[in-house]
Each structure stands twice: as C-alpha cells, then as structure tokens.
Amino acid sequence: xxxxxxxxxxxxxxxxxxxxxxxxxxxxxxxxxxxxxxxxxxxxxxxxxxxxxxxxxxxxxxxxxxxxxxxxxxxxxxxxxxxxxxxxxxxxxxxxxxxxxxxxxxxxxxxxxxxxxxxxxxxxxxxxxxxxxxxxxxxxxxxxxxxxxxxxxxxxxxxxxxxxxxxxxxxxxxxxxxxxxxxxxxxxxxxxxxxxxxxxxxxxxxxxxxxxxxxxxxxxxxxxxxxxxxxxxxxxxx
Amino acid sequence: xxxxxxxxxxxxxxxxxxxxxxxxxxxxxxxxxxxxxxxxxxxxxxxxxxxxxxxxxxxxxxxxxxxxxxxxxxxxxxxxxxxxxxxxxxxxxxxxxxxxxxxxxxxxxxxxxxxxxxxxxxxxxxxxxxxxxxxxxxxxxxxxxxxxxxxxxxxxxxxxxxxxxxxxxxxxxxxxxxxxxxxxxxxxxxxxxxxxxxxxxxxxxxxxxxxxxxxxxxxxxxxxxxxxxxxxxxxxxxxxxxxxxxxxxxxxxxxxxxxxxxxxxxxxxxxxxxxxxxxxxxxxxxxxxxxxxxxxxxxxxxxxxxxxxxxxxx
Numbered sequence: 249x250x251x252x253x254x255x256x257x258x259x260x261x262x263x264x265x266x267x268x269x270x271x272x273x274x275x276x277x278x279x280x281x282x283x284x285x286x287x288x289x290x291x292x293x294x295x296x297x298x299x300x301x302x303x304x305x306x307x308x309x310x311x312x313x314x315x316x317x318x319x320x321x322x323x324x325x326x327x328x329x330x331x332x333x334x335x336x337x338x339x340x341x342x343x344x345x346x347x348x349x350x351x352x353x354x355x356x357x358x359x360x361x362x363x364x365x366x367x368x369x370x371x372x373x374x375x376x377x378x379x380x381x382x383x384x385x386x387x388x389x390x391x392x393x394x395x396x397x398x399x400x401x402x403x404x405x406x407x408x409x410x411x412x413x414x415x416x417x418x419x420x421x422x423x424x425x426x427x428x429x430x431x432x433x434x435x436x437x438x439x440x441x442x443x444x445x446x447x448x449x450x451x452x453x454x455x456x457x458x459x460x461x462x463x464x465x466x467x468x469x470x471x472x473x474x475x476x477x478x479x480x481x482x483x484x485x486x
Numbered sequence: 487x488x489x490x491x492x493x494x495x496x497x498x499x500x501x502x503x504x505x506x507x508x509x510x511x512x513x514x515x516x517x518x519x520x521x522x523x524x525x526x527x528x529x530x531x532x533x534x535x536x537x538x539x540x541x542x543x544x545x546x547x548x549x550x551x552x553x554x555x556x557x558x559x560x561x562x563x564x565x566x567x568x569x570x571x572x573x574x575x576x577x578x579x580x581x582x583x584x585x586x587x588x589x590x591x592x593x594x595x596x597x598x599x600x601x602x603x604x605x606x607x608x609x610x611x612x613x614x615x616x617x618x619x620x621x622x623x624x625x626x627x628x629x630x631x632x633x634x635x636x637x638x639x640x641x642x643x644x645x646x647x648x649x650x651x652x653x654x655x656x657x658x659x660x661x662x663x664x665x666x667x668x669x670x671x672x673x674x675x676x677x678x679x680x681x682x683x684x685x686x687x688x689x690x691x692x693x694x695x696x697x698x699x700x701x702x703x704x705x706x707x708x709x710x711x712x713x714x715x716x717x718x719x720x721x722x723x724x725x726x727x728x729x730x731x732x733x734x735x736x737x738x739x740x741x742x743x744x745x746x747x748x749x750x751x752x753x754x755x756x757x758x759x760x761x762x763x764x765x766x767x768x769x770x771x772x773x774x775x776x777x778x779x780x781x782x783x784x785x786x787x788x789x790x791x792x793x794x795x796x797x798x799x800x
Contacts, residue, residue, distance in 0.1 A: 354678045355642065357649055357659045360756045391759045405647050405730070408661060453727050455646065459679070468645050468679055473723045 281476045283331040284318040287485050294339040294442075300326060301400050301413060302429035303348040305477070313471035314348055314400075314460050316478060317430050326430035330454075330480025337447045339365070342402070342411075344439045347431035350396040350415035351458050354467075358401055358457045360389045363409035364441040371414045372438045381417060390414055392458075399437075400456040404482060407452060409443050449486040455479040503570065511562050515555035522550045532690045535713060535734070537631075537706040538620025539690030545612050552601055622675060622693025622701040625765070631670040631704050639663070640763070641675040643682030643695035646724040648715055657763040658748040659756075663715060663732030665707050666740035675701040676766045683719035686732065688712075694719060700765035707734040 249257070286295050298319035305315040308328050317326040334340055353359060361369050368388050373381040390412045392398035399415035415421065420435035446452075456478040459467025471477035527547040534540040571581070613619050617631040640651040642659075651659045663686070665671055675684045675693040682695040684703075688711075693703040717728035735743065751757045761767065 355644055355649065356759050356761065357756070359759055360751075360754060362661075389755050389759065391755070393759060403647075405661075406727070410661075453724060455724065457644070457647070468722070472645070475723075479724070 281329040281331050282327055283333055283483060284320055284327055284329060285333045286321055287333050287335045289321040290335045290338055293337075294341055295334050296321070296341045296343070297332060297334065298343045298345070299402070300345045300430055301348045302431050303426055304429055306427075306429045310476070311470065311474075313474075313477050314462070315429065315471060315476070316400075316456075316480065328429075328476065330476050330478075331483065332480070333483040333485055334445055336445050336449050336484045336486055338445050339442055340445060341442045342440065344402060344411075344413050345431070346399045346413045346415055346437040346439060347426040347434055348399040348415060348460075349421050349425065350392070350399055350418070351460050352396060353392040353398060353401070353412070353457060354459050355457070356391065356393050358403065358410050359391050359393070359398065359412050361387065361411055361441070363404070363407060364411060364443050369411060369439050369441040371440075373414075373417050373420075374436050374438060375417075375420055376435070377433050381420070387414075398458065400458045400460060400478065402454060403457055404443075404452050404454045407443065407446065409454075410457075411439075411441055413437070413439050445482075445484045449484050452482045452484060453479065454482055503566070507563060507566050510566070511555070511559050514562065515558050518554040518558060519551050522547060522554060526550070531687075533688050535707065535709045535711065536620070536689040536691070537616055537708060538618075538704070539688060540708065541612060541616040541619060542690045545609070548608060549605065552605060556598075556601070617670075617704040620689065620691040620703055620705050622703045625700045625702065627702045627704070629704075631672075631706065633670060635669060636704075637666065637669050637671045639665070639671055639673055640765075641673050641684045641693075641695065642678060642767075643676070643684065643717065643721075643728075644678040645680065645722045646717070646728040648682075648684065648717070648728070648730060651760075651763060652744060652748075653763045655744045655748045656752065656757055657760060658744070658751045659760060660747060661730060663730075664740060664743055665732065665734050666737040667707050667710055667734050669737065670704060670706045673703045673705075674765055675703065678767060680721050681719050682717045682721050682728070685716045685718040687714050687716065692718065698766050698768065710734050710736065 286297055289295055298321075300317040300319065302315055302317060304312045305328060306312055307326075310328075315328065316330050318329050318332050319325070320327055361367050368386055369390075370384050370386050371390075372384040375381050390398050392412060396418070397414055398412040401410065401412050403410045414437040416425075416435040416437050424434055426434035426436070456472065459472065460478060461467050461470040461472040464470045464472070472479065475481070527543065528534075530543045530546050530550075532539045532542055534543050613621075614629050618627060618629040623629065638653050640653065641663075642649045642651065647661065648663075649659050649661055650663050651657055673684065673686075673691060673693060675695045676699060677695040677697045679697060681697075683692065684695050685692045686705075689705050689707065691703050691705050693701045695701065712731055712733045715730050715732055717725055719725075721728065748757070
C-alpha cells in the first residue's frame with residue numbers, strides 16, 4: 249500500500265473512532281431523562297404531583313412499552329420521565345391518572361394501601377376527561393385478584409409507601425382504550441393520595457410491583473427494569 | 487629469622503537458633519491469640535445477636551487462633567533469617583550444606599495435617615451443631631433446633647422487596663421483620679420471580695430465595711435490637727436497593743405486635759385477599775391469569791413466566 253493510501257486509511261479510521269465517540273456522547277449521555285422539578289411549586293408545606301400511566305409510550309423513539317409520565321407543573325405538558333423532584337418535609341398530594349387496563353399483582357399483599365395519609369386513596373372513574381363515572385370512592389385496599397381493578401402500583405419501599413393504582417372501568421377501557429401517549433381523553437381512573445417526604449434530602453426509588461413487562465421473562469423485564477418507564481426516582485431536595 | 491604467628495582466635499560459639507526462634511514465636515503467638523480472643527473477637531462479624539451469629543463469630547475467632555501462630559512462625563523465621571544469616575561484608579564462603587532434617591519435616595507435615603484435619607472436623611461440627619449455622623438447608627432440613635415452640639416466618643422475595651408472612655398469626659404479611667427474643671425461628675425463604683437471597687446480617691442468617699422452592703434456615707435471636715436484611719443475589723436493576731430492616735423485641739411486645747397486625751389485616755380485608763399460606767407459590771398462576779385477561783382484551787399488560795418460545799428455558 250502506498251504512503252498516501254496508508255495516511256488516508258489512518259485518517260478514515262481515526263475519523264470513524266471520533267464519530268463513534270461523539271455518537272455515544274450525544275445519543276446516550278445527551279438523552280438523559282429530564283427531572284421534573286416540583287420544588288418551586290410547593291406552598292403551605294404541600295406540593296401537588298401529577299403522574300399518568302399510559303398503556304404504550306408513543307412519544308419518543310424509545311421502546312413503546314407501558315410507561316409512567318410526569319406532568320410539568322408549569323406547562324402542564326406530559327414529560328416522558330419517571331424522575332421528579334420535591335422538597336423535604338413536605339406533604340406530597342399525588343394524583344395518578346390510570347389509563348392502562350388491569351393486571352393482577354404477583355403478591356396481592358400490595359393491594360393494601362400503606363404509607364399514605366390515613367392509609368387511604370380516593371378514586372374517581374372517568375369516561376372522558378370531563379365525564380366522570382359514578383361517585384368518588386375511598387379505598388384502603390384495592391384487591392387486584394378479586395376484581396381485576398388494579399393497573400399498576402406506585403411504591404416507594406424505603407418510605408413504606410405502597411399504593412395500588414386503580415384501572416379504568418373495564419367496559420369503558422375495552423371500548424376506547426388509550427392508544428397514543430400521553431393519554432388525554434380516554435377512559436381513565438383518577439386516584440389521589442398524600443404522603444410526606446422525609447426531613448432530610450436524598451434520592452428515593454419508586455417502582456411498580458405489577459409484572460407488567462408484557463412479553464418479557466417473568467413479566468419483569470423491559471419497562472420494569474428501565475428507568476423512565478415503570479420505575480424512577482423521587483429526588484427530595486433541601 | 488624466626489617468624490612469630492599470632493594464635494587464631496577461638497571460633498565464636500554458634501547460638502542455638504532453634505531455641506531463639508521458638509522463644510520469640512511462643513511469646514508473640516501467645517500474645518496474638520490473647521489479643522484475638524479478648525480484643526478482636528467481640529468485634530468480629532456478624533456479631534452475637536443470635537445463636538447462629540454467635541457461632542459464626544466463635545468459628546471465625548477459632549480460625550484466627552489457629553492461623554495466627556502459623557502466620558507468625560513464617561514471619562518470625564523470615565525476619566530472623568534476614569537479620570542473622572544475611573550476607574556480610576567480606577564473607578564469601580558458602581553456607582553449610584543442607585542434607586534435610588527428618589524431624590523437622592515430620593513435624594511440619596504432622597503439624598499442618600493436624601491443624602487442617604482439626605479445622606475440618608471443627609467446621610463440620612459447627613455447621614451441624616447450631617441447627618445448620620443459619621444457612622439455608624433446602625426444603626428438608628437435616629439439622630433443626632430442639633424444642634417445639636418454633637416461630638414460623640415465611641420470607642418472600644420479589645423484585646425488589648422482601649415481605650414476611652406469619653402462618654401462626656393467620657398468615658398475616660408485613661414488610662418489616664419482627665422477631666421475639668430467645669425463641670427459635672424457622673425462616674421459610676422463597677421467591678415470586680427471580681432468585682434472591684435473604685441475608686439477615688446481624689442474625690447470621692443467609693438463604694437463597696428461589697421461585698417454587700421452600701428453603702429453610704434456623705436461628706434464635708438472643709439480643710434485643712435492630713438488624714438489617716439485604717438481598718445478596720444479583721436480582722435486577724434495583725438489587726442494590728433491596729434491603730429493609732427488622733427488630734428483635736420481647737416476647738410480650740412481639741405477641742402484641744403480631745396480634746395487632748393480624749387484627750388490622752383481618753379488618754381491612756387484606757388477609758382474605760392473600761392466597762392461602764403455602765410453603766411456595768407458583769408465580770405462573772397470576773401471570774397466566776394475566777394472559778387470559780389479555781385474550782379477553784381487558785388489559786394492556788401481562789407478565790408471564792418462562793414462555794415456551796423463550797430460548798432460555800430453566
């Protein structure tokens with residue numbers, strides 16, 4: 249091989265390595281999940297956090313698995329992330345909109361609501377965004393095996409918060425389930441509860457206990473093992 | 487001319503190196519073993535909170551007692567040789583020829599054999615005597631604690647949380663492990679998904695949690711206080727966060743706690759919603775139900791377990 253050919257080959261190889269490195273930085277490091285910051289919105293020792301469970305993720309080029317979304321408190325836009333920040337020693341008033349159908353818990357123990365104020369939740373069913381169905385009900389236990397009425401759970405194990413999240417009314421869900429995320433006007437449940445953040449800052453992981461990784465071994469693969477889908481972090485700031 | 491020659495100085499008597507090495511060794515070995523037993527042992531892991539932990543601490547101390555004199559002998563001999571038999575200025579002679587020493591060889595082989603065999607016997611006995619030493623013995627344990635007042639506690643692992651069922655209290659379940667002091671406990675360790683490992687560190691208990699398997703381990707808590715439970719089998723992305731705490735309380739406090747929990751779970755309906763107590767649970771039951779629900783079109787998700795088309799079959 250001639251000298252010019254060798255030099256060109258070397259330069260091409262070098263450029264390929266640099267391009268690969270740039271791709272890794274931009275594609276992986278640059279696509280870190282955003283953290284939705286609720287801390288500035290806190291007032292009177294409380295903060296309102298709104299999440300959504302969507303049957304599919306269709307808003308990013310990432311896999312279309314079942315996924316949580318977090319609502320931006322300023323714009324009210326749904327953000328595909330499971331990272332949010334709240335202040336310490338604060339009452340978190342949580343609202344979860346459940347657009348996904350029911351799946352039984354692997355351990356029905358987590359049907360019991362624990363760690364919320366009063367160990368209770370309130371659930372209101374909706375046909376559309378502005379069309380409630382039935383009265384608002386208060387639950388201390390939502391039996392996922394008896395009625396298939398739980399879609400996912402929201403649990404922060406280190407704070408002993410375990411909350412099963414109600415699924416939409418089955419008949420309504422079957423007729424017009426949400427197929428495009430983030431969901432807006434499909435049948436859904438609206439579940440509300442409150443809990444207190446600790447008095448010290450830190451990172452608290454939260455997760456779903458329903459084996460909802462459809463198509464994966466144990467049902468615990470895919471979205472159950474990936475931050476940004478059915479698990480995430482609650483950052484508690486000082 | 488007469489030549490006068492000074493008489494040669496008498497050769498310096500060679501000291502008895504064996505006696506000197508032995509004297510140094512016996513003093514340091516005794517000091518080391520006394521330090522190990524009285525100073526180090528109380529701080530050796532995992533402590534002495536339970537019968538199995540106390541035995542493990544004792545075992546580690548005995549191993550250290552046996553190892554320290556051997557280690558010291560090697561170090562002392564090495565140091566002594568460096569000081570006394572090193573090359574000196576102007577001394578170009580070879581050392582004395584070595585022809586072997588049957589006594590030393592026999593003593594070395596005999597001594598090390600006795601130490602190894604003694605530790606083998608000691609270790610085997612220590613695995614058996616304290617009811618399996620706190621390790622998982624499988625579904626049919628051979629070494630059991632005496633007495634018939636065993637507290638049965640089922641440890642259920644799932645990604646990524648341990649829960650505990652008490653069959654003698656209606657099968658109530660909790661996320662916090664509470665145990666009475668001075669009462670033997672039988673842990674029945676199982677899993678609902680992948681392999682976990684139940685490790686109650688301060689209690690000296692460690693047993694794998696396998697799906698569809700009842701792995702039994704025993705201990706007797708002997709001190710009041712708190713302890714930590716960790717998963718010690720890599721089990722997924724949050725394996726490192728799979729830990730919680732437990733506490734050992736008085737028998738009276740335990741009865742109060744257990745009965746209050748049982749009553750609360752009965753009142754809330756939780757006890758009715760739990761499956762009947764069993765030594766292991768089939769994780770396919772719920773996912774199979776999930777598949778049925780998918781077929782019926784009433785759910786968007788359904789986890790399942792070892793699907794036939796999966797290339798990785800157990």
